[in-house]
Amino acid sequence: MSDIVNLNRVRKKKADARKEKNAEANRAKFGRTKAQTKRERAEKERAARALDGAKRDE
Numbered sequence: 001m002s003d004i005v006n007l008n009r010v011r012k013k014k015a016d017a018r019k020e021k022n023a024e025a026n027r028a029k030f031g032r033t034k035a036q037t038k039r040e041r042a043e044k045e046r047a048a049r050a051l052d053g054a055k056r057d058e
Helices: 007-030 034-053
Strands: none
Touching: none
16 A cells, blocks of 8 residues: 655645756856856857847748
8 A cells, every 4th residue: 555645745845846946047047156147148148149140031
């Protein structure tokens, strides 16, 4: 037979895991130095320009 599970605890653990995942994403997003942020922005802009330059005119 299976063990008895308290659904409230399961929900809380699931919510805690979701919050931790969100916190990890925020640490990655906001836990950067200005230089890292500036370099990342420049890379995104360069990629966008390269993509726009590769578009065909129709």
